[in-house]
Amino acid sequence: MDCDDFMYYYFREFNSVNNPKKIPFIVYMSNIGLIKGGFMNWVVKATLVCPYTGTVFSTIQSVKNLQLIIWYSAVKILLPSDIISPDTKGFIVNGHFQLLELYKLDPYNDEWWEFLKSTLSCPANTVIKLETCTFPSHCHFKKCPYGCQHNNSALKK
Numbered sequence: 001m002d003c004d005d006f007m008y009y010y011f012r013e014f015n016s017v018n019n020p021k022k023i024p025f026i027v028y029m030s031n032i033g034l035i036k037g038g039f040m041n042w043v044v045k046a047t048l049v050c051p052y053t054g055t056v057f058s059t060i061q062s063v064k065n066l067q068l069i070i071w072y073s074a075v076k077i078l079l080p081s082d083i084i085s086p087d088t089k090g091f092i093v094n095g096h097f098q099l100l101e102l103y104k105l106d107p108y109n110d111e112w113w114e115f116l117k118s119t120l121s122c123p124a125n126t127v128i129k130l131e132t133c134t135f136p137s138h139c140h141f142k143k144c145p146y147g148c149q150h151n152n153s154a155l156k157k
Contacts, residue, residue, distance in 0.1 A: 054141050
């Protein structure tokens with residue numbers, strides 16, 4: 001079993017009923033001995049935000065081309081080309097510590113990613129250089145992860 005197979009196995013275990021207490025992913029990885037300073041680096045390939053839930057989906061790829069879709073919430077979203085690696089207390093993103101609350105990890109699937117792209121209606125998911133958000137409903141992000149000015153009528157109270 002190579003490194004990617006090993007990590008995929010534990011991603012699957014983390015998402016399954018074998019983790020009924022919903023132990024945070026980093027604690028889970030630490031408990032099974034997977035975190036040993038730079039064990040695994042990932043490159044962020046793409047990111048989509050969901051204004052309805054205030055959560056984020058990103059595709060990440062390992063050095064050996066294992067691709068995953070992660071569903072998470074964070075103060076700062078992961079952007080394409082960011083380098084992330086697990087740490088015992090969170091993640092190291094581009095050399096800086098960052099907390100990510102992971103909800104689910106799945107193997108990358110083109111059909112699933114295309115479905116997410118077509119259904120997540122954040123206007124900035126397709127055009128990142130917007131100055132003002134045009135999302136017509138209540139956005140659950142207090143601050144736009146893409147840096148757009150919120151449409152005041154749609155801003156979450």
